[in-house]
Ligand SMILES: [Zn+2]
């Protein structure tokens with residue numbers, strides 16, 4: 470398997486972002502990403518999807534869409550749609566019909582910022598997902614970098630502090646979002662977790678000072694989604710796009726907060742009698758199953774089964790655990806950075822079934 474680092478969920482001038490697709494591609498090249506997925510609100514700008522190059526470096530820019538019902542008040546229920554190949558915004562009013570249409574079009578549907586608290590000091594409403602009766606979505610955006618910033622904007626002073634020092638923001642997905650995911654996971658169908666930046670590159674002013682806060686390049690060095698694909702990308706945009714979407718569909722992915730240190734190289738696998746599987750996969754429990762975790766650096770790592778921590782390792786690079794019990798197993802890794810213990814890696818689960 471080959472690892473790719475991608476950043477998904479971001480906005481351009483076609484909706485409420487400040488940059489262009491070309492500027493996003495340049496920022497992604499500087500940050501060393503393999504691909505980005507642009508998701509403007511309720512508009513599909515598909516003709517700008519392509520490889521963008523700088524010298525011998527290249528980045529694949531893919532186009533998705535963030536769809537929500539603009540007539541709803543407040544405007545909750547945002548859905549990230551990738552690979553549907555057509556604009557489905559006319560179905561926004563009914564989240565289940567929208568999700569069904571995305572899947573029937575061969576696309577992927579991720580619930581955006583499932584928990585997104587209000588920021589009353591700025592008049593920003595809560596735009597969490599509320600229609601949890603929906604089924605058959607691909608997954609959820611477990612970690613949204615901008616929701617986290619929004620949760621810290623309690624006063625103008627604090628918003629300024631974090632806006633000027635964005636490295637202080639990230640701690641990890643909200644507990645409520647993790648809880649929601651852990652509640653959904655045992656219910657049969659896999660639910661894939663991704664991390665999104667929700668980058669807008671906001672222009673901000675304080676008196677004579679004008680700055681862009683949370684630039685695209687900052688986001689692209691922070692909360693990324695790492696995916697595992699069977700073949701290295703070969704520069705053919707259509708084939709490479711297919712590999713990326715397939716990996717997201719299968720959950721061959723983990724969320725990495727790459728700002729403190731690159732999370733590249735993390736692996737979570739399970740070995741059973743019938744062979745080796747990757748995060749996102751299902752393995753039948755025959756006798757014992759060996760779960761193996763490889764970490765890019767020695768730090769705190771914990772294994773969860775059905776939402777409960779069952780083992781914690783410290784200062785290990787390789788962690789192994791043998792189980793004879795069915796369940797949904799996933800991994801969380803923490804790192805100390807800027808004076809605080811922060812979430813560093815969140816794996817997709819391995820489903821051990823009877
Ligand atoms: Zn949104």
Ligand SMILES: [Zn+2]
Nearest residue numbers: 478480535667
């Ligand atoms: Zn967004």
